[in-house]
Amino acid sequence: MGILFQGGTIITATETVQADLLVEGETIALIGQNLNSEGHETVDCTGKYLMPGGIDVHTHLDLPFGATSSNDDFDIGHMAAAFGGTTTHIDFATQRHGETLAQGLEKWWRKSEGIAQIDYSFHMQMTDPRDDVLDEIPSLLDEGITTLKLFLAYKTMYQISDGEFFRVMQRAAEHGMMVMVHAENGDIEDILRPTLIAQGKTEPYWHAHSRPPEIEGEATNRAIMMAALSGCPLYVVHMTCQQSVEALRRGRTQGYPVMGETCTQYFFLTAEHLGLPDFEGAKYVCSPPLRTEDDQETLWQAIQDGTLQVVSTDHCDFWFEGGRGPWQAWAQSHPKGDWAAYERQNPNYRRPGKELGRHRFDKIPNGLPGIEDRMLVMWEAGVNGKRISPMKFVELHCTNPAKIFGMYPRKGTLMPGADADILVWDPEAEHVRSAATHHMRCDYNVYEGMRCRGKPVQVYLRGRKIVDGDRWLGENGYGQFIKRQPNAPIL
Ligand SMILES: [Zn+2]
Numbered sequence: 001m002g003i004l005f006q007g008g009t010i011i012t013a014t015e016t017v018q019a020d021l022l023v024e025g026e027t028i029a030l031i032g033q034n035l036n037s038e039g040h041e042t043v044d045c046t047g048k049y050l051m052p053g054g055i056d057v058h059t060h061l062d063l064p065f066g067a068t069s070s071n072d073d074f075d076i077g078h079m080a081a082a083f084g085g086t087t088t089h090i091d092f093a094t095q096r097h098g099e100t101l102a103q104g105l106e107k108w109w110r111k112s113e114g115i116a117q118i119d120y121s122f123h124m125q126m127t128d129p130r131d132d133v134l135d136e137i138p139s140l141l142d143e144g145i146t147t148l149k150l151f152l153a154y155k156t157m158y159q160i161s162d163g164e165f166f167r168v169m170q171r172a173a174e175h176g177m178m179v180m181v182h183a184e185n186g187d188i189e190d191i192l193r194p195t196l197i198a199q200g201k202t203e204p205y206w207h208a209h210s211r212p213p214e215i216e217g218e219a220t221n222r223a224i225m226m227a228a229l230s231g232c233p234l235y236v237v238h239m240t241c242q243q244s245v246e247a248l249r250r251g252r253t254q255g256y257p258v259m260g261e262t263c264t265q266y267f268f269l270t271a272e273h274l275g276l277p278d279f280e281g282a283k284y285v286c287s288p289p290l291r292t293e294d295d296q297e298t299l300w301q302a303i304q305d306g307t308l309q310v311v312s313t314d315h316c317d318f319w320f321e322g323g324r325g326p327w328q329a330w331a332q333s334h335p336k337g338d339w340a341a342y343e344r345q346n347p348n349y350r351r352p353g354k355e356l357g358r359h360r361f362d363k364i365p366n367g368l369p370g371i372e373d374r375m376l377v378m379w380e381a382g383v384n385g386k387r388i389s390p391m392k393f394v395e396l397h398c399t400n401p402a403k404i405f406g407m408y409p410r411k412g413t414l415m416p417g418a419d420a421d422i423l424v425w426d427p428e429a430e431h432v433r434s435a436a437t438h439h440m441r442c443d444y445n446v447y448e449g450m451r452c453r454g455k456p457v458q459v460y461l462r463g464r465k466i467v468d469g470d471r472w473l474g475e476n477g478y479g480q481f482i483k484r485q486p487n488a489p490i491l
Helices: 076-083 101-112 131-136 162-174 186-198 204-210 213-230 242-253 271-275 280-284 293-304 327-333 339-345 374-384 390-404
Strands: 003-011 016-024 027-032 041-044 049-052 054-059 086-094 119-125 147-151 178-182 234-236 258-263 310-312 422-432 451-461 464-468
Touching: 003 390, 003 422, 049 390, 054 076, 054 258, 054 310, 054 374, 054 390, 076 086, 076 451, 076 464, 086 101, 086 451, 101 119, 101 131, 131 162, 147 162, 162 178, 162 213, 178 213, 186 204, 186 213, 204 271, 204 280, 213 234, 213 242, 213 258, 242 258, 242 293, 258 293, 271 280, 293 390, 310 374, 310 390, 374 390, 374 451
Parallel strands: 003 041, 003 049, 054 086, 086 119, 119 147, 147 178, 178 234, 234 258, 258 310
Antiparallel strands: 003 016, 016 027, 049 422, 422 451, 451 464
């Protein structure tokens, strides 16, 4: 017995077609007109769209950050993602200095195995590219990990030198892997930030001044040139501004193997939010920082013309008012403890959050909630706002992420043989984004009060219904690690 989705409009990146869709087991068996329903459970999709489950290729669940960690983990974060239509995500497993890649990965296996509720994969975030670590790169392919993330920012923590960056690219290229880059010039940031602090400019507002668009444009261009030289495919994460988008456009015009993404928040918020009174600006501290309305127009243009291929979230949420309850005592007795589990047992306690930087913007944990909001607000502003078509929406949020990251056609589209990751999307369903109703473990929502029309009313992951209206039907351990394929295309 299968599940027959009847009477809906199927939307993929390339077509919009009225058809029935049959799921058998975990995959799509058949798409066609008036399919025979005999022996199948049926789902009436009249007036609804059927779209592939969303893929968010840039998230930071349960990410350690100084004295704390990002709130959402592979349990709650997965549920929140699915309520927003995302059924697969790729997180960043981090190698710390002195560690091997395998040791870095091991920590992320522990965070996810047996807990995951949606499908997932990891990028390898490499911060210490020693010779023995470079030799370890090919072993990642055995794990189905095909992407290496490198930093040109965060001096003294994550940043690597240009020479190291180039050597990793050479190695990655040999094995059909792709390099992803956080492109901001960390050396310059490391001069601007302490200067502002010394001048007493310590409020969240100054965060944007410590990381101006020029340092993003410069580092993006540098990484692109290294991609051209090494022949290694490059994917620039969280692009925010005209300076970097122009660099990418030039590189692509030259035929270099370079691609890029932006993140949801950069379409909606500006650096003005950082200047909100009463420390409210801290809610909006992320890196690269929010920019201007002109930059927002640049980003809309860049997704329309294909300069940018993907919209992700960089989801990394922290409490606005954290550090409640006797968390210090607990932290001391559990130095590498699982904060999320602790908070679940003690709902009135909160790990530290944005308040860590109340007196200095550079102490504010970087990041915003967004894994749940991405497709909801982008549908509203993009599709309802007539900036992108429904097919383009699917391309940016589902299909391109699957192709670029080696999961296509298993993920990212609706076709026979693909995983039955299906959104039953009601284009008329009205809702308001709010921290009071969202599923993310966070006490604020950056789209608070935004009215939206259109959302997934049912979500299926590999043939199993995990969201039904407001009901959560997912299960810990059902989420699978997806092994990805190397030699992914340059789109
Ligand atoms: Zn990130």
